[in-house]
Amino acid sequence: xxxxxxxxxxxxxxxxKYVELRCDPISGHTALYWYRQSLGQGPEFLIYFxxxxxxxxxxxxxxxxxxxxxxxxxxxxxIQRTERGDSxxxxxxxxxxxxxxLETQYFGPGTxxxxx
Amino acid sequence: AQKVTQAQTEISVVEKEDVTLDCxxxxxxxTYYLFWYKQPPSGELxxxxxxxxxxxxxxISGRYSWNFQKSTSSFNFTITASQVVDSAVYFCALGSxxxxxxxxxxxxxxxxA
Numbered sequence: 001x002x003x004x005x006x007x008x009x010x011x012x013x014x015x016x017k018y019v020e021l022r023c024d025p026i027s028g029h030t031a032l033y034w035y036r037q038s039l040g041q042g043p044e045f046l047i048y049f050x051x052x053x054x055x056x057x058x059x060x061x062x063x064x065x066x067x068x069x070x071x072x073x074x075x076x077x078x079i080q081r082t083e084r085g086d087s088x089x090x091x092x093x094x095x096x097x098x099x100x101x102l103e104t105q106y107f108g109p110g111t112x113x114x115x116x
Numbered sequence: 117a118q119k120v121t122q123a124q125t126e127i128s129v130v131e132k133e134d135v136t137l138d139c140x141x142x143x144x145x146x147t148y149y150l151f152w153y154k155q156p157p158s159g160e161l162x163x164x165x166x167x168x169x170x171x172x173x174x175x176i177s178g179r180y181s182w183n184f185q186k187s188t189s190s191f192n193f194t195i196t197a198s199q200v201v202d203s204a205v206y207f208c209a210l211g212s213x214x215x216x217x218x219x220x221x222x223x224x225x226x227x228x229a
Binding site: 033040041042043044045048056058059089091093101102103104105106107108109110112 | 120147148149151153158159160161162163166207209210211212213214215216217218219220221222
């Protein structure tokens with residue numbers, strides 16, 4: 001079946017603007033995760049959804065970052081007042097159940113965000 | 117806190133050579149899982165293996181093999197007879213039921229024809 005999809009694949013914005021990044025998980029997967037990957041680094045956890053609710057948002061760097069998953073499927077990561085330091089690849093992953101770090105997570109291709 | 121260390125930043129080998137990628141982890145959890153992912157130039161993380169903390173048997177899948185040793189907190193990955201298509205960044209990761217997945221910084225493998 002289809003894997004995790006993310007749109008857009010690339011996003012260029014100006015400092016101070018608002019952006020939305022979308023993730024469509026594997027059908028039937030109840031858990032959804034957002035990560036941020038900076039150049040030369042491994043992915044860093046941002047937020048984890050179990051169904052519609054955010055079960056762990058401890059990785060969000062500040063209150064400019066917010067994510068929703070209103071119907072328990074598609075998720076949107078929202079960044080307000082973007083800063084140049086927000087430039088990174090934003091990865092989305094999903095897993096079948098809600099085992100957090102115990103389950104295999106399947107990743108999407110990522111959205112490359114560049115803030116000018 | 118959970119931590120994963122991949123000390124090798126970059127490795128370069130000639131095709132058909134064997135190569136081992138090192139992974140050392142730290143955790144206080146007794147139940148945890150270890151993972152390896154491959155990130156080719158296209159950017160998408162591809163799942164390779166998942167191993168639980170109670171299973172120390174080594175695993176082989178084709179040219180890939182994994183050596184899990186709890187005594188040294190290591191989960192090393194060996195590619196036998198490397199090929200150009202193996203060129204990628206490889207990430208080791210650690211997860212548990214209480215914490216999110218934690219990744220190492222990755223090892224960039226270049227296989228030269």
